[in-house]
Amino acid sequence: MERERMVEELSKIVGKENVLSSETDLFLYGYDASLFKAKPDCILFPGSTEEVSQIVKFCHREHIPVIARGSGTNLSGGTIPTRGGIILHFSRMNKILEIDIENQRAVVEPGLFTLALKNQLARYGFVYQPDPASEKVSTFGGNFAENSGGPHCLKYGVTTNHILGAEVVLPDGEVIQVGGKALDNPGYDLTGLLVGSEGTLGIATQLTLRIMPKSEAVKTMLAIYNSLEDAGRTVSAIIADGIVPATLEILDKLTIKAVEESVHAGFPLDAEAVLLIEIDGLKDGMERLAERIMEICRKNNAREVKSAKTEAERTQLWAGRKGAFGALSRLRPNYLVCDGTVPRTKLPEVLVQVMEVSKKYGLTIANVFHAGDGNLHPLILFDERDEEELRKVHLAGSEIMKLCADAGGTISGEHGIGTEKMKEMFFIFSPQDIAAMRKVKKAFDPEDICNPGKILPEVQA
């Protein structure tokens, strides 16, 4: 369809002021936080479920791809319009619709920032547990699509464990309700299927979330190591001891350096690794538990273990973790995050192998990761403007994914597959597995309208 006519038709749905189609705007909606780029045909800012439904019906009728987008913070190219089409930017649908403290639920629109809800919940002493590093700007629609994680997901589970229901516009434009405020909905668990489907099965227009009372007490500790392997071993030892901390996060030497230059979190520059441990729960017994954890750290060669004395100290330590990715771009202009997961006990050996990949390609790799989940985040640092280096980065990234898969792990902990890791899907799935998933996609979206060309690689017949 000609762009002019498309814009005219769509303007009737959302109003002229909510359509962008200039060359500049197409450029501006062609990237996210990944390395991929493509141009959409136009960008819309829907204001209601009804508008989204009408837009999708139009796309369905005209066979035009439609891609939902929040803040565009995703790291696997999930929002890149690889086949052109229409971008739905949800910045206008960003309200909190309901905070239901008694039932411990909140209902929100997809464009709401995660932290914006958390700030409101704090007034009631409540919290929404998932905490992606980008939470100050990541939207609930994006969290839903990518099944986002975050440090605290070790104890509390990822996004899918906190989304209980959703209003969803299906690829033919019909609006359905999946799940809801109650637990244990009968029928197929479509909520579970849709969370993490990266916008390929439908578009969420309203989300029902689980919210929880804030923990009575929290304790944040920092263990400092002269070896990265020892930090990795500590993680396994803590879990093996039957303890489930809220977070277990490791930052390696390179990351420490970058973080200290950027936010001054108080990490020692001569350490090989730091382990950031947080426990939360009841006040009673917390000191004892902390002591047990510190003892395990020391047994595993931590040279020093300290705990945050004040809320300010705690915030400071977390600022270091949350700012790690960005801080690394002080060292080189760009980075690729390899979001692989391995069984926890394999962490030390896989880390060593990652470093071998670094040497092999002559690329700098920093490590900052959700160690408790075995979720590695090797960051390959480079300069996108150097084409040869960029080529090596893609090869090294793929190789690291292979290492994770071979170690019995998987190729995405929380960032999704998107555009980036489609071919790596074969590292963990057989053609039959992929074909089964494709059947699901076909059942929902036979015309391949919703975020086409993502997640599932082509299976050779």
Added chain:
Amino acid sequence: MKTEQLKTLFYDEVAKCNHCGFCLAHCPVYTVTGREWATPRGKNVLVKAIIEGKIDWTPEIEETLFRCTGCKLCTQTCFPAVETNQAVLAGRECLVDRKQYPKVVDRVVEALETHFNISNEPNANRTLWMEKLEDIPDHRFQKEKARVIYFVGCVAAFYPMAHKIPQTFVQILHKADVDFTILGGEEWCCGFPLIQAGMKEKMQKLVEHNQEKVKEIGAETVVFACPSCFHTWKEKYQTNAELLHSTQFIERLIGEGKITFQNGADRAVTYHDPCDLGRNSKVFDAPRNILKRIPGLNLVELEGNRQLSVCCGGGGDLEMIDPALSAAIAQRKIEEIQRTGAGEVVTSCQQCIRTISGYARKHKIKLKVRDITEVVLEAMGSPL
């Protein structure tokens, strides 16, 4: 500036932007528009694309680059600290070179070239604010020699809404026995609007004139109540004189015992950090220290305070270029102020006052908006 120069000066800077999008949480222009073009990330990407020849200087790029308040909250909260505003200003210089910029800018340039002020009135009118003052000394605060120069600034001198600032500040200085002068009709615009307009090469004449005046008067110190004049002098001027903002100077006078507070008032106020004073010139404590010394005054901080203060909407020539956008940002600012529960906001910038109180007045919102000099004079007791 030519595109090639843009590449030499800013390619590495904008290449540091990883499109992480964290700036979307902070940028006041994005907060009210919800459009990617408004984001610092988008601006970095566009400047980079221009440099790489992937996109031309489109009308939308002009619109985008001229819609930045220069508040620099993006750089403050950006982990690699990308200097987006610097790239934006350089981009504006390129646009000016191509004669592709908002026409309203020409009016200001013409005013500056003809009258050396932004309001296009004869420069002698710079002292009209004085007419409301009674019992002032014969020299009318204009002396040939003085230890201190009070650089009033165009907005405070020409816009009646801001006249209270020079009116109160000269009284404070006079009561504190400071040997000071203003430059009157010999004060020329500091050049700030030209930097924002992408025409910084045109400011040299203004800079040289003002620098010369400081020499003639033999001043040791130049004091500014306008954070943007203050910041511009600190960045672009070469002078041996000490440069201080009014809050720093008042704090000093309190320390020397030359200012004492007689009048207290039990009330809660909040303080808005002007971008050019706080984040951009690192003056955070002086205004707070002053407010804390005033008996009975209870300072309630805004959610975004000090380094994280959110722009009022009046920065970077935005009020001139897109008044509606500026007002939308002001509305957010007022909502943030109202959430503190204080019925009064104190700040140290005439532009912030104009933007905030202008919006409040237009929308009949009950809110007291005052410059810190007014609060200080009131607490000092009887006027001149």
